[in-house]
Amino acid sequence: xEKQYKDxxxxxxxxxxxxxxxxxxxxxxxxxxxxxxxxxxxxxLLFSIREIATNILEIPTGMAADIAGRRRTMxxxxxxxxxxxxxxxxxxxxxxxxxxxxxxAFGEAFRxxxxxxxxxxxxxxxxxxxxxxxYYGHTRGWAxxxxxxxxxxxxxxxxxxxxxxxxxxxxxxxxVAGLFLMMSYPKELDGTGGDGSASIKERAREVFGGxxxxxxxxxxxxxxxNSSLFDxxxxxxxxxxxxxxxxxxxxxxxxxxxxxxxxxxxxxGMVYCxxxxxxxxxxMSAGFLTSGKRKDTTVLNLTWLTAAVFLAASGFFxxxxxxxxxxxxxxxxYVLENLRRPVTLGYVxxxxxxxxxxxxxxxxxxxxxxxxxxxxxxxxxxxxxxSVGIALALFGGLVVLLYPFMRLRK
Numbered sequence: 248x249e250k251q252y253k254d255x256x257x258x259x260x261x262x263x264x265x266x267x268x269x270x271x272x273x274x275x276x277x278x279x280x281x282x283x284x285x286x287x288x289x290x291x292l293l294f295s296i297r298e299i300a301t302n303i304l305e306i307p308t309g310m311a312a313d314i315a316g317r318r319r320t321m322x323x324x325x326x327x328x329x330x331x332x333x334x335x336x337x338x339x340x341x342x343x344x345x346x347x348x349x350x351x352a353f354g355e356a357f358r359x360x361x362x363x364x365x366x367x368x369x370x371x372x373x374x375x376x377x378x379x380x381x382y383y384g385h386t387r388g389w390a391x392x393x394x395x396x397x398x399x400x401x402x403x404x405x406x407x408x409x410x411x412x413x414x415x416x417x418x419x420x421x422x423v424a425g426l427f428l429m430m431s432y433p434k435e436l437d438g439t440g441g442d443g444s445a446s447i448k449e450r451a452r453e454v455f456g457g458x459x460x461x462x463x464x465x466x467x468x469x470x471x472x473n474s475s476l477f478d479x480x481x482x483x484x485x486x487x488x489x490x491x492x493x494x495x496x497x498x499x500x501x502x503x504x505x506x507x508x509x510x511x512x513x514x515x516g517m518v519y520c521x522x523x524x525x526x527x528x529x530x531m532s533a534g535f536l537t538s539g540k541r542k543d544t545t546v547l548n549l550t551w552l553t554a555a556v557f558l559a560a561s562g563f564f565x566x567x568x569x570x571x572x573x574x575x576x577x578x579x580x581y582v583l584e585n586l587r588r589p590v591t592l593g594y595v596x597x598x599x600x601x602x603x604x605x606x607x608x609x610x611x612x613x614x615x616x617x618x619x620x621x622x623x624x625x626x627x628x629x630x631x632x633x634s635v636g637i638a639l640a641l642f643g644g645l646v647v648l649l650y651p652f653m654r655l656r657k
Contacts, residue, residue, distance in 0.1 A: 256433070257386075260366055263428055264390030267358075269421040271401035271414040272335070273394070274519040277489040278511070279411035283339050291627025293348050294483070298620035300352035301359075305613030308356045316437040317361050317368075318429055324357030325426040332422070335415040355616075360608030365436040367596055372435065379596065380543075381534030384589035391527035391585060395520045402516020406509050467598040471611045473653045474591045477551060479618030480646055481584045483626055484558060488577045490635055491561075492518055495570035522578050526585040533589035543594045544655040550587040551650055554580060559643025566636030573636075594655075 272279065280290045311320055327350050334347035366383060370376050401414050496514035497507060505513075561576035592608075599607035622642075629638035 256369055257382075259428065259432065260369075260386045261389035263362065263425065264386050265393035266421045266425040266428065268390045268393035268523075269397045269400075269418065270394075271397050271404060271418045272332075272411075274398050274401055274489065274515050275405060275411045275414055275512070277486050278493070279335075279414070280344075282411050283341075283344070285341065287627040287631045288624065289341065289627075291624040293344060294486075294623035294627075295620045296345055297348040297352050297355075298616040298623065300349045301355045302613050302616040302620060304353060304356035305359065305610070305616060308361075317365050318432050318434070318437055320357050320361050321365075321429040321432075322426060324354045324361070325422050325429065327351070327357060328354035329419050329422050329426075332415040332419045336412055339412065355612075359612035360610075363592060363596075363608050365432065368436050378534075380589050380593040383592055384530045384533035387533075387585065387589060388527040388529075388531035391523045391530055393523075395523035395527065398516045398519030398523060401519075402512050405512035405516075409506075409508060469653075469655065470595050470598050471607075471614060473547065473551075473655055474595050475611050475614035476618055476649065476653060477554070477587070477591070478584075479615045479622060480558070480642065481554070481580070482615065483619050483622040484639060484642055485581070485584075487626070487630070487635055487639060488574070488581075489515065491565055491570060491573050491577060494565075494568075495574055498570055518574065518578075522581055525578065525582050529582045529585040530589060533586050543590050546590050547587065547594065547655055548650075550583055550590075551653065552647070554583050554587075555643050555646035555650070557583065557643075558646060559640045562636045562639030562641070562643060564636070566634060566640065 277290060308320060331347045331350035331354060334343060334350060366386060367379065370379055370382060404413050404417055405411055492515045493511045496511045502510050502513060557576045557580040561573045564573040564576065595611060626638050626642060629641060
């Protein structure tokens with residue numbers, strides 16, 4: 248991307264992504280729940296509760312962002328996240344973990360769609376919307392670099408503390424910094440009616456009317472369904488990399504003088520660091536996919552099928568206790584998601600009016616949350632009943648079966 252577009256606000260967008268992805272708990276979330284004595288079904292239920300709560304809140308918070316201001320919405324998001332992390336750290340009972348998940352859902356609902364809308368609003372103001380795939384891909388790439396650093400720091404935290412719960416306490420600190428970063432964003436990115444002459448009631452009527460149109464237009468509806476369903480499959484299955492890494496860590500003749508938890512923590516941290524460096528490069532290179540004569544619909548269709556193959560194949564390898572190829576395929580699955588996501592956002596945002604972009608992207612995210620709420624307990628049940636490998640293989644097959652219905656036309 249051209250250097251002249253990398254101004255001060257671009258750097259703030261990148262810094263936001265970097266800070267937001269300093270989620271030290273992310274590589275160890277399943278381990279934390281298992282350490283707390285939960286079964287995979289209970290873990291799936293927690294994920295489902297998070298997604299249902301997010302689903303209920305998604306569209307109201309997106310509309311609130313378009314009506315009352317996107318910066319205020321992002322401030323509420325960071326406050327909700329911080330409260331969630333503190334609950335996870337101080338309380339380990341299942342009911343309190345449910346409460347922490349609901350607070351996390353508040354943070355997700357206030358955030359999803361809102362910050363992306365601010366990025367696209369800025370590009371519109373600067374008249375550089377033709378660069379949206381590359382621009383968003385670069386900001387997402389910095390977020391993945393944040394995840395890479397986060398994986399290393401998280402490994403050190405778990406190694407020293409010999410417990411997974413401390414990662415939540417340390418995650419709260421960068422989110423406090425993110426809170427102040429949001430306050431520094433310019434008012435013009437609020438997206439509340441341009442010159443501010445419209446009343447709250449008028450903005451609400453305008454936003455609600457535009458939002459309803461999203462689901463009555465065939466091409467927009469199909470674009471939202473394709474994006475949300477693919478991301479739901481990824482979000483549901485991605486954390487199952489963690490038990491795969493645990494199996495790999497314990498099978499390798501490395502660091503045998505350490506305890507099992509410390510070996511798992513170090514190997515998981517190193518793999519996740521490598522993973523996020525790769526996904527960062529993938530996101531920053533996403534603009535190349537739609538350059539020249541390549542169509543975004545072709546890219547989205549091919550990545551859908553390729554992801555299904557990676558997911559199913561990793562499940563089969565894991566079923567036969569071949570952890571290393573399973574991990575490699577999971578890493579490729581992550582890379583593919585980060586190549587695809589900027590293209591998806593560009594494709595979807597082209598079909599949503601500027602004034603309701605936060606609402607529209609929140610609607611896409613809400614649909615994803617609804618799918619995850621269904622898929623997460625299902626995948627957890629399959630993993631408990633059969634094995635993680637068989638569950639992932641069956642999940643990959645489901646992605647293939649849904650392709651004819653989700654295929655995008657040129």
